[in-house]
Amino acid sequence: MIQKYLDHLPLYRIEKISERHGVPIARSTLAQWVGQLGMSLQPLVDRLTALLLQGKARHADETPCSSLIRCARPNGPIWAYRSNDLEGAPIVVFDYQTSRSGQHARNFLLKWRRHLMVGDYGDTKRRSGKVIESGSLAHCRRKFSDLHVAGGAAWWWKRRCGESARVVGAVEARRAMVMRRLASRSDSRRRCRSWNALARPKD
Structure with a gap:
């Protein structure tokens, strides 16, 4: 395996x-x-799916995948559903389907009603009014890039998207550094407790 x-x-x-x-x-x-x-x-998959659907914000995307299954679309996608980094341990659940239809995402999410980050594929974005779309900054910038190439009028928005992406990157880097420091402190405390236990005189 x-x-x-x-x-x-x-x-x-x-x-x-x-x-x-x-x-x-x-x-x-x-x-x-x-x-x-x-x-x-x-x-285990069922339990992870249940935990995934308890969160307030989720990510959903699909990617093509070659398959030996005989169907109308041999390169049916694998749908990936991911938890939010701020809600504990990461969870990713994969769901293979035979098409890119957004109905597969709607079937998977069922009655889940929170914030969903998706790409720019139109059928995925068709959703219930109780699900709030959290757009992808990368896809947003791509649209402004297309406008800029076509007419040059969107350069300011494109630059602002780039600045926002740099801010997000800096925040993520800072968060990773803080998490490493916390993990290091916890590890140091664990080592101290182990040393004290070994150094304690036995009766």
Whole structure:
């Protein structure tokens, strides 16, 4: 599983690697293991999805993915739904579908009614009135860039978008530095407690 999903190796390569190490494993067996693992992890996926839908702000996007499934669109997308960095541990849930229809996102989110950040794909942006769209700054700037190329009238807005992006980047860098410092302090306190426990005289 590590070779397939972390090292991104296809099963036929894993089959060859295992054969070179003297432990031949048929590709059909590897595929069966992957399927069994997927079924075993489904309760975890369901729980992560439930936790994801409890948040106040979420991100949704899709990316094309080649598939062996025979359908009208062989490169159906994988939809990714991500939690907000400010709401605890990050959660990302992937949902494979056979089309880019925004209905898939609406089906996944169901009755969730909060802030949703999406790209600029039109069908994804069609939503219930109770979901508030949080637009992507990158997509916003791209629109002004198109206007600037066409007529040159949007240069000021394009520059402002760039300045906003730099501010966001600086805030993220500062936040990462603070989190590293807090983690370092916590680690130092842990080491001190361990040292005190070892140095304490035994009865």
